[in-house]
Amino acid sequence: MKKILLLSFLGISASAFAQTEALKLKVSAKADALEQKVISWRRDFHEHPELGNQEKRTAEIVAKHLQSLGMEVKTGVAKTGVVAILKGGKPGPVVALRADIDGLPVVERVNLPFTSKVKAQFNGQEVGVMHACGHDTHTAILMGVAELLASMKNDLKGTVKFIFQPAEEGPPFGEEGGAELMIKEGVMENPKVDAVFGLHINSQTEVGKITYRPGGTMAAVNDMKITVKGVQAHGAYPWSSVDPIVVSAQIINALQTIVSRNLNVTENAGVVTIGSIHGGVRSNIIPEQVEMMGTVRNLSKEDEQMFIERIKTIVTKTAEAAGATAEVKIPFSVHYPVTYNDPALTVRMLPTLQAVAGAENILLRPAVTGAEDFSFYQEKAPGLFIFLGGMPKGQDPLKAPSHHTPDFFIDESGFTLGVKALADLAIDYLNKGK
Template identity: 80%
Template sequence: MKKLYFLPFALICFPAFSQTSYKAQVGKQADALEKQVIAWRRDFHEHPELGNHEVRTSGIVASYLKSLGIEVKTGVAKTGVVGILKGGKPGPVVALRADMDGLPVTERVNVPFASKVKAMYNGQEVGVMAACGHDSHVAILMGVAKILSSMKSELHGTVKFIFQPAEEGAPAGEEGGAALMVKEGVLENPKVDVIFGLHINSQTEVGKIAYRPGGAMAAVNDFKITVKGRQAHGAYPWSSVDPVVTSAQIIMALQTIVSRNLNVTENGGVVTIGSINGGNRSNIIPEQVEMMGTIRNLSAPDEKMFIERIKTIVQNTAAAAGATAEVKIPYSTHYPVTYNDPVLTEKMLPTLQATAGAENVLLRPAVTGAEDFSFYEEKVPGIFFFLGGMPKGGNPLTAPSHHTPDFYIDESGFTLGVKAMCNLTLDYMAMKSK
């Protein structure tokens, strides 16, 4: 294991916290911590770990939180770490979350700290890369923990630091991620009043923050469709019940859900078939075809409607062809809508604007990507926002996207993330202590 070096404490020791000037204090401390946060991120980037296997990462996090005098719980949801910082004054419990896992992606970025890690994933050896920015999330929240712990005696409430495994999904056959953390009581003892989270974004310019009240990221359900017909020689299709043709009809009919059943003036939605498998020879009509797909929705009613329509279309289309079909939805994955509480978002928007500058806080459209931060927001009010990581002047249409081998983040944006998370915590506490 490569040793992780920390900057000498003397270089990052800060003046006492002042209730009347905490934003200025946060700013000074975050600026002083910039090199340390970047060093943490580079170390995590060079040593990524897949979901439910974040042993090294969680060990470093737990050790550092303990060094700050923060109460630490380990082994939460397998490899998760929870830190509890009890302030010197009564007030609410504010949770802050960072995800820790990497992805089965082989890195192509030419940086000195590029990952060369290999691991087993679904029975195959794969490259591992922090190809979604979770390494930066961990480093930023460690910086936040440093600053807020230095203000402990003046904090009006408690801060719960949640370092979460397996946001990208648990290994096959395992539970994991935010859902398991909630199940194991991460929002209790003490009971969380509000939760904040951020996600670095490679296609938002560094120095900017993007947010959206309400449905900000989509609910996701994967599904599996099995179409069963009657096998026959390809020269005599009238002897078959062809599951290939039936599957083609199903695929096309499913697209009418978005075009004819969804009110597109209110919300977007997606039905995608990502794989289709059936048969093994050109002149044999197979007995069975299997399809896998995903749906994305931005409201709970739309999610319910999509599920019902998929089942109806699949079963009736199959029946019309003389075939049968089975639908499993969700098949293995379900995340709710990432829903930013509108009232809370309105109250905290001035904090983001004061931190980044009003001109740098952007209202963004909803996206059809999904986030398991949504499981926390099902239980308590929350805000999940995006932090710019694209170099200044970059083109978001050509910047390497998340989950790709060329994913790249400008590290100069990390300090803004540290400041934003600190200020959201302190301002929320101030609001509740009045």
């Protein structure tokens, strides 16, 4: 009786609730049946990884699978992306589900039957290629979700758009790519997306668990280039120079005061890192110019803007105080917004995640200063990005190999939970309406 009253209060009829629950039982059974298929896809992609904007083989496999399911499929989106539309049997909103498909220039060190031996060209160099961030997992899981939902499309109240995105790790230098280019090419329109969901495997979260965070969950990223110009002189006579190396050192130290003195660290984290510095050709010449490259990370738009303004002021004024000049280009070549989980959508979908994994396995996570271009989709529609456990049970997270490393490893037993989670998020959103 209490459940009926609660459903009535929420505007959900008992029959509609029963239909949804029956549908989700079907999802669970079908996801279990698809487990080996998803694992097989993942192993194939893992053995044959492709770098950003080069994912032709991966895209072809994905497209053929989606076409076999009777979907409307578009290929060549943002160079190598694939987008498919599944129209449900009943009218309703539009949900987008996204997976990234690219690998990384990393030589694999894990001894597996399907270890990657692939080599490719990356920015003019021959490199090893590896799915060292789990995008092979994301692709296989979403292929499983597509097959599952297509088998029950007549029961869906709305439309599901499947987005298989290239170049999440960034396109080759000088090229466009990734989520930003997909959006430019209209992936969030025709039909217009009402909500977007995505997941990321995590090698340091135990299998069977899902983590999430409302609001800023992954950082905005801006890269920067700083050019400091001084006056060249003999190294024995520094008073004849305006030394850009000394000025650069002062700038590097001063930039760290943004985090320690300008950022409210009780609310959000932030990072300013100088990762590259070049100046001079020999020990006894003070050079005329120094170039530095760095990255900036923030967890809110307000902090991001504050950091940019402070960086520009510190760089130019520190140089001016020393008699030098300095120029800042920020962003220089890369900008991702904050990966921002819409708070209302997160609250709305949390019961779905708790039902599929068990409330004890849905954990609130701290924000991280890594970045994800899923954030571009969240600027166009409310979005929720979750993290799926991929670490073997009982392993110490501090000892588990991290992402983007040669020893990165994922336990395949967690894939079915990912299929169920994405499928149930789509079904529950569609059935509840906008």
